[in-house]
Amino acid sequence: MVAPWPEVRKVTDNHRGWVNAYPFARGDDPILRFNIVHVDSRLADKSEPVTTEEVRRVLTEILEMDLDFEEVRWASRYTDAMRLATRFRDGRVFLVGDSTRIHYPASGVGMNFCIQDAFNLGWKLAAVVQGHARPELLDSYELERRPVVEALLQSVAAQCAVQFDFSEGGIAFKRMFERDLMPLPDVNRRLALELNGLTTVYPTDPGSHRLAGRRVVDVEVQTAEGLTRVGEQLRGMEFLLLDLTGDDPYRTSKFGTAPVRVVSGVPSLCPDDLRGVGSLLIRPDGYVAWAEDGVGDPDRADAAVSRWLEVTR
Numbered sequence: 678m679v680a681p682w683p684e685v686r687k688v689t690d691n692h693r694g695w696v697n698a699y700p701f702a703r704g705d706d707p708i709l710r711f712n713i714v715h716v717d718s719r720l721a722d723k724s725e726p727v728t729t730e731e732v733r734r735v736l737t738e739i740l741e742m743d744l745d746f747e748e749v750r751w752a753s754r755y756t757d758a759m760r761l762a763t764r765f766r767d768g769r770v771f772l773v774g775d776s777t778r779i780h781y782p783a784s785g786v787g788m789n790f791c792i793q794d795a796f797n798l799g800w801k802l803a804a805v806v807q808g809h810a811r812p813e814l815l816d817s818y819e820l821e822r823r824p825v826v827e828a829l830l831q832s833v834a835a836q837c838a839v840q841f842d843f844s845e846g847g848i849a850f851k852r853m854f855e856r857d858l859m860p861l862p863d864v865n866r867r868l869a870l871e872l873n874g875l876t877t878v879y880p881t882d883p884g885s886h887r888l889a890g891r892r893v894v895d896v897e898v899q900t901a902e903g904l905t906r907v908g909e910q911l912r913g914m915e916f917l918l919l920d921l922t923g924d925d926p927y928r929t930s931k932f933g934t935a936p937v938r939v940v941s942g943v944p945s946l947c948p949d950d951l952r953g954v955g956s957l958l959i960r961p962d963g964y965v966a967w968a969e970d971g972v973g974d975p976d977r978a979d980a981a982v983s984r985w986l987e988v989t990r
């Protein structure tokens with residue numbers, strides 16, 4: 678950019694299109710990144726090169742100002758095409774992340790979901806390769822991730838329907854949504870939870886604890902050895918059998934070579950979600966495999982571990 682640009686992100690939305698602009702570098706050599714959806718230009722073929730003239734024209738039209746820039750350093754054209762692979766696995770080949778789907782990058786959430794695909798599959802592959810789990814465990818990858826990806830694509834489709842409507846009614850709806858609905862805490866929270874990709878609930882057995890299948894909250898736990906965090910204990914990529922009563926009911930539990938770490942302590946600050954919860958068996962990807970209220974029972978914990986891992990005694 679030649680002309681100075683306001684220091685902050687700027688989103689413009691009108692009947693000519695939508696622009697999301699934010700600085701990548703400030704100072705003497707200011708560089709901006711623009712995401713642009715232009716009412717006509719967005720229909721161009723994806724293989725058509727993006728020219729400096731086109732960038733200048735569409736930005737001027739949407740922003741209704743003359744932009745003074747020296748060069749376009751990098752540009753690419755992407756579409757709202759949406760596709761989902763019919764299966765995520767073929768024998769020894771697994772698809773992860775964007776190789777399972779393509780979609781318009783609505784709300785910039787794609788990577789969160791891709792990383793979670795990889796986490797979901799990663800520990801399962803390691804467990805099977807190292808002989809700690811049966812090969813059937815690998816089937817749970819698609820079973821757990823496909824519904825999440827399907828819901829993501831539904832969300833993207835809904836967002837595209839709103840974002841690409843540049844009619845008078847469409848603009849009026851967006852204004853009303855931004856002004857009257859988005860600031861409502863419940864609406865805001867609902868959308869934030871949907872878009873962060875961290876509120877996934879994986880299928881569980883009937884009668885499971887309310888926390889089973891959900892991502893664990895990263896709380897601080899006071900143990901006999903000192904303060905630790907759930908996230909810290911999961912870094913070893915093992916299952917974590919966590920006693921939150923401090924009674925250490927699993928001190929004599931033996932899981933052979935199965936990758937299970939046992940930790941006993943009490944949460945420093947107990948979030949509402951964990952109130953009354955005595956035991957958690959947490960998978961290496963941070964999802965609760967099993968939970969129980971009150972002081973834990975070693976036999977039931979053992980059964981929960983055996984459901985996921987081969988326990989040799």
Ligand SMILES: Cc1cc2nc3c(=O)[nH]c(=O)nc-3n(C[C@H](O)[C@H](O)[C@H](O)COP(=O)(O)OP(=O)(O)OC[C@H]3O[C@@H](n4cnc5c(N)ncnc54)[C@H](O)[C@@H]3O)c2cc1C
Pocket residue numbers: 755773774775776782784785786787788789791
């Ligand atoms: C414009 C845009 C903005 C986005 N903004 C955000 C955002 O703000 N936040 C967010 O979370 N997500 C965002 N996303 C989505 C995010 O970028 C993708 O979901 C994510 O990068 C996908 O990660 P991936 O590893 O699955 O695939 P990729 O990042 O596509 O990685 C695949 C890699 O494989 C390489 N490759 C392909 N074929 C071969 C081959 N035959 N041999 C060897 N290598 C090969 C490719 O070169 C590439 O490096 C955005 C996407 C777009 C298009």
